[in-house]
Amino acid sequence: MNRFHKLDKMTSTRCAVCKYFRRRCPPDCIFAPYFPHNDPQKFTCVHRFYGASNIGKMLEEMPVHLRADAVDSLYYEAKCRIQDPVYGCVGIISSLHQQIQIAQSQLAKAQAELSFLDANLAAAKPTPSHSEPLVQPNGVINHGLDDPLNTWFY
Numbered sequence: 424m425n426r427f428h429k430l431d432k433m434t435s436t437r438c439a440v441c442k443y444f445r446r447r448c449p450p451d452c453i454f455a456p457y458f459p460h461n462d463p464q465k466f467t468c469v470h471r472f473y474g475a476s477n478i479g480k481m482l483e484e485m486p487v488h489l490r491a492d493a494v495d496s497l498y499y500e501a502k503c504r505i506q507d508p509v510y511g512c513v514g515i516i517s518s519l520h521q522q523i524q525i526a527q528s529q530l531a532k533a534q535a536e537l538s539f540l541d542a543n544l545a546a547a548k549p550t551p552s553h554s555e556p557l558v559q560p561n562g563v564i565n566h567g568l569d570d571p572l573n574t575w576f577y
Contacts, residue, residue, distance in 0.1 A: 436448065436460065437460055438452055438454050438455035438458050438459060438460055438466075439454070439458040439459060439460055439462060439463040439465065439466040439467075440452070440454035440455075440458050440466050440470075440475060441454070441455075442460060442463060443463065443466060443467065443470070443475075444475070453479055453482050453483060454466070454475075454478075454479070454482070456490070456491070457482070457490060457491060457494040458494070465494075465498050468498060468501045468502060468505065469494070469497050469498050469501045471501065471505075472500075472501045472504055473497060473501070478494075478497070481493065481497075482494070499512065500512050503515060
Protein backbone atom coordinates (compact mmCIF):
# COMPACT_ATOMS: atom_id res chain seq x y z
CA MET A 424 0.00 0.00 0.00
CA ASN A 425 2.81 2.39 0.87
CA ARG A 426 4.58 1.53 -2.40
CA PHE A 427 1.53 2.58 -4.45
CA HIS A 428 1.26 5.84 -2.56
CA LYS A 429 4.85 6.71 -3.54
CA LEU A 430 4.17 5.76 -7.16
CA ASP A 431 1.04 7.90 -7.22
CA LYS A 432 2.97 10.85 -5.80
CA MET A 433 5.72 10.40 -8.40
CA THR A 434 3.26 10.32 -11.32
CA SER A 435 1.44 13.45 -10.18
CA THR A 436 4.63 15.52 -10.02
CA ARG A 437 6.06 14.46 -13.36
CA CYS A 438 5.75 16.97 -16.16
CA ALA A 439 3.57 16.19 -19.17
CA VAL A 440 6.61 15.19 -21.25
CA CYS A 441 7.92 12.70 -18.70
CA LYS A 442 4.41 11.32 -18.24
CA TYR A 443 4.07 10.91 -22.01
CA PHE A 444 7.33 8.97 -22.25
CA ARG A 445 6.66 7.15 -18.94
CA ARG A 446 9.93 8.14 -17.41
CA ARG A 447 11.10 9.69 -14.17
CA CYS A 448 11.08 13.50 -14.22
CA PRO A 449 14.49 14.79 -13.08
CA PRO A 450 14.63 17.87 -10.84
CA ASP A 451 16.32 19.84 -13.64
CA CYS A 452 13.89 18.73 -16.37
CA ILE A 453 13.92 21.37 -19.11
CA PHE A 454 10.29 20.62 -20.01
CA ALA A 455 8.75 20.80 -16.52
CA PRO A 456 8.24 24.60 -16.29
CA TYR A 457 6.60 24.77 -19.73
CA PHE A 458 4.62 21.53 -19.93
CA PRO A 459 2.95 21.05 -16.53
CA HIS A 460 1.50 17.72 -15.50
CA ASN A 461 -2.05 19.05 -15.51
CA ASP A 462 -1.97 20.06 -19.21
CA PRO A 463 -0.84 17.00 -21.18
CA GLN A 464 -2.66 18.15 -24.32
CA LYS A 465 -0.25 21.05 -24.69
CA PHE A 466 2.74 18.74 -25.05
CA THR A 467 0.88 16.21 -27.17
CA CYS A 468 -0.12 18.90 -29.63
CA VAL A 469 3.37 20.41 -29.88
CA HIS A 470 5.06 16.98 -29.97
CA ARG A 471 2.88 15.95 -32.90
CA PHE A 472 4.41 18.62 -35.17
CA TYR A 473 7.85 19.33 -33.75
CA GLY A 474 8.93 16.23 -31.80
CA ALA A 475 10.20 16.14 -28.23
CA SER A 476 13.85 16.06 -29.27
CA ASN A 477 13.51 19.21 -31.40
CA ILE A 478 11.54 21.00 -28.69
CA GLY A 479 14.23 20.14 -26.15
CA LYS A 480 16.98 21.41 -28.47
CA MET A 481 15.11 24.66 -29.08
CA LEU A 482 14.60 25.21 -25.36
CA GLU A 483 18.24 24.48 -24.52
CA GLU A 484 19.52 26.94 -27.14
CA MET A 485 17.11 29.68 -26.09
CA PRO A 486 17.61 32.17 -23.23
CA VAL A 487 15.55 31.20 -20.17
CA HIS A 488 13.48 34.39 -20.20
CA LEU A 489 12.20 33.63 -23.74
CA ARG A 490 11.35 29.96 -23.29
CA ALA A 491 7.79 30.36 -21.97
CA ASP A 492 6.83 32.61 -24.88
CA ALA A 493 8.47 30.22 -27.34
CA VAL A 494 6.52 27.25 -25.98
CA ASP A 495 3.29 29.24 -26.08
CA SER A 496 4.05 30.19 -29.69
CA LEU A 497 4.81 26.59 -30.66
CA TYR A 498 1.58 25.47 -29.02
CA TYR A 499 -0.45 28.13 -30.84
CA GLU A 500 1.14 27.26 -34.17
CA ALA A 501 0.52 23.55 -33.62
CA LYS A 502 -3.15 24.16 -32.74
CA CYS A 503 -3.57 26.29 -35.86
CA ARG A 504 -1.91 23.62 -37.97
CA ILE A 505 -4.35 21.03 -36.61
CA GLN A 506 -7.30 23.27 -37.50
CA ASP A 507 -5.91 24.24 -40.91
CA PRO A 508 -3.28 21.71 -42.09
CA VAL A 509 -2.40 23.67 -45.23
CA TYR A 510 -1.99 27.24 -43.98
CA GLY A 511 -1.89 26.97 -40.17
CA CYS A 512 -1.46 30.32 -38.45
CA VAL A 513 -0.45 31.94 -41.75
CA GLY A 514 -4.08 31.58 -42.85
CA ILE A 515 -5.22 33.51 -39.78
CA ILE A 516 -2.59 36.20 -40.32
CA SER A 517 -3.60 36.54 -43.96
CA SER A 518 -7.27 36.83 -43.02
CA LEU A 519 -6.52 39.51 -40.43
CA HIS A 520 -4.35 41.40 -42.92
CA GLN A 521 -7.22 41.35 -45.43
CA GLN A 522 -9.63 42.64 -42.76
CA ILE A 523 -7.21 45.50 -41.99
CA GLN A 524 -7.01 46.43 -45.67
CA ILE A 525 -10.81 46.45 -45.95
CA ALA A 526 -11.12 48.62 -42.82
CA GLN A 527 -8.47 51.05 -44.12
CA SER A 528 -10.30 51.29 -47.44
CA GLN A 529 -13.61 51.98 -45.69
CA LEU A 530 -11.93 54.60 -43.50
CA ALA A 531 -10.41 56.35 -46.52
CA LYS A 532 -13.79 56.34 -48.26
CA ALA A 533 -15.52 57.79 -45.18
CA GLN A 534 -12.84 60.49 -44.85
CA ALA A 535 -13.25 61.41 -48.53
CA GLU A 536 -17.02 61.67 -48.09
CA LEU A 537 -16.55 63.91 -45.05
CA SER A 538 -14.17 66.17 -46.96
CA PHE A 539 -16.63 66.37 -49.83
CA LEU A 540 -19.49 67.24 -47.50
CA ASP A 541 -17.38 69.84 -45.68
CA ALA A 542 -16.43 71.43 -49.01
CA ASN A 543 -20.07 71.54 -50.13
CA LEU A 544 -21.12 73.03 -46.81
CA ALA A 545 -18.46 75.72 -47.07
CA ALA A 546 -19.47 76.52 -50.66
CA ALA A 547 -23.17 76.77 -49.78
CA LYS A 548 -22.60 79.03 -46.77
CA PRO A 549 -22.68 82.70 -47.84
CA THR A 550 -19.72 84.73 -46.68
CA PRO A 551 -20.37 88.43 -46.27
CA SER A 552 -17.87 90.82 -47.73
CA HIS A 553 -16.12 93.20 -45.36
CA SER A 554 -17.59 96.21 -47.06
CA GLU A 555 -21.20 95.15 -46.39
CA PRO A 556 -22.47 95.49 -42.82
CA LEU A 557 -23.99 92.41 -41.22
CA VAL A 558 -27.66 92.73 -40.35
CA GLN A 559 -28.64 90.78 -37.28
CA PRO A 560 -32.15 89.30 -36.79
CA ASN A 561 -33.14 92.12 -34.40
CA GLY A 562 -32.38 94.75 -37.06
CA VAL A 563 -29.14 96.00 -35.50
CA ILE A 564 -26.31 96.55 -37.94
CA ASN A 565 -23.02 94.92 -36.97
CA HIS A 566 -19.95 96.36 -38.66
CA GLY A 567 -17.71 93.61 -37.33
CA LEU A 568 -15.73 95.91 -35.04
CA ASP A 569 -16.52 93.88 -31.94
CA ASP A 570 -15.21 90.66 -33.42
CA PRO A 571 -11.94 89.76 -31.61
CA LEU A 572 -10.89 87.60 -34.54
CA ASN A 573 -11.13 90.50 -37.00
CA THR A 574 -7.70 92.13 -36.81
CA TRP A 575 -8.03 94.74 -39.58
CA PHE A 576 -7.47 97.65 -37.20
CA TYR A 577 -4.41 96.34 -35.32
